[in-house]
Amino acid sequence: MVEHDAKLRGTCGHCHEMAELVRLNYAKLSLCESCFLKFVERKVDRTIKAYKMVKRDDVLLLALSGGKDSSALLHILRVVAPEVKIMCLHVDLGIPSFSQECRKRAEEMARREGVELTIMDLGEFLGCTISDIAFLSDYRRRICSVCGLAKRYIMNYVGSTRGATKIVTGHNLDDVTAILWDFYMTGELLEAVKIQPVTQPLHVKSLPRIKPLIELTDFEIKTYADLKGLPYASAQCSLGRESKLNRRKKLMNIIESSRPGFKHTLLKSHVKRVTPLISKVRLASEPYSWTSCARCGMPSLRDLCRMCRLKDELQLKLKV
Ligand code: SF4
Ligand code: ZN
Numbered sequence: 291m292v293e294h295d296a297k298l299r300g301t302c303g304h305c306h307e308m309a310e311l312v313r314l315n316y317a318k319l320s321l322c323e324s325c326f327l328k329f330v331e332r333k334v335d336r337t338i339k340a341y342k343m344v345k346r347d348d349v350l351l352l353a354l355s356g357g358k359d360s361s362a363l364l365h366i367l368r369v370v371a372p373e374v375k376i377m378c379l380h381v382d383l384g385i386p387s388f389s390q391e392c393r394k395r396a397e398e399m400a401r402r403e404g405v406e407l408t409i410m411d412l413g414e415f416l417g418c419t420i421s422d423i424a425f426l427s428d429y430r431r432r433i434c435s436v437c438g439l440a441k442r443y444i445m446n447y448v449g450s451t452r453g454a455t456k457i458v459t460g461h462n463l464d465d466v467t468a469i470l471w472d473f474y475m476t477g478e479l480l481e482a483v484k485i486q487p488v489t490q491p492l493h494v495k496s497l498p499r500i501k502p503l504i505e506l507t508d509f510e511i512k513t514y515a516d517l518k519g520l521p522y523a524s525a526q527c528s529l530g531r532e533s534k535l536n537r538r539k540k541l542m543n544i545i546e547s548s549r550p551g552f553k554h555t556l557l558k559s560h561v562k563r564v565t566p567l568i569s570k571v572r573l574a575s576e577p578y579s580w581t582s583c584a585r586c587g588m589p590s591l592r593d594l595c596r597m598c599r600l601k602d603e604l605q606l607k608l609k610v
């Protein structure tokens with residue numbers, strides 16, 4: 291949905307010819323359709339270059355969820371880095387109706403862009419779906435973190451076995467600042483500095499992760515996807531509707547509405563000012579030492595990785 295505002299009757303702030311269509315308050319800028327689409331693509335291109343995210347010989351494994359972010363990410367990468375090889379992975383979480391729509395849109399999107407798509411069925415991989423897990427009282431409140439753990443594990447597993455050099459995800463400015471807010475509020479700065487545009491791996495079987503959409507907002511990405519007519523699932527996952535992340539996003543939007551540019555400033559300060567200071571402390575006090583899971587060989591801090599322990603717990607609880 292494009293922000294049609296009664297006051298938007300002037301001309302585009304870039305070309306000064308076409309009628310303005312999209313207002314970006316944080317940039318004090320109104321753009322026509324064509325200039326807005328170029329603005330988004332240029333921004334992603336600049337982010338990729340600024341953080342040296344992609345090399346010509348990279349093989350990217352893109353997490354194609356079927357949502358607006360990953361659909362837009364795939365399309366923009368094909369525009370700004372057409373020479374880079376991209377493989378897509380969709381994890382079917384088994385959430386009734388929501389997962390079916392997401393899977394359908396991911397398949398449409400991969401076909402549209404002519405890229406290879408691998409589908410992993412969580413029910414087959416884990417022996418149960420995210421919905422099955424959400425029925426268990428022990429997991430209901432933290433279902434999104436269980437879901438995130440499963441998706442990260444599968445991405446790393448598939449990426450490292452299929453020859454990918456990097457994992458690329460559609461995390462955007464709203465996602466990242468909502469997470470950062472919580473870490474700053476609770477003083478968990480050692481955790482906060484793990485949130486970066488590029489995350490380097492700590493184990494041979496984990497891959498670098500890049501977030502080319504990190505400087506774009508939810509609104510910009512949705513508007514881009516709509517104007518380009520990209521397929522994406524509009525349904526929301528019923529399990530996470532009231533998740534902590536969504537509540538934080540709402541809070542960020544309230545602050546942003548009275549202080550336009552707040553989210554961009556938070557991200558910039560985090561990356562440029564806080565990270566260099568805290569990283570030194572983190573390196574000196576790193577209490578963890580990564581090893582390989584005794585069962586699956588994937589990165590772990592204990593004898594068994596979190597995923598293998600989760601599988602064991604679920605087997606007991608669900609008798610799968
Ligand atoms: Fe998974 Fe939570 Fe997202 Fe639903 S909202 S898909 S449970 S992370
Ligand atoms: Zn394991």
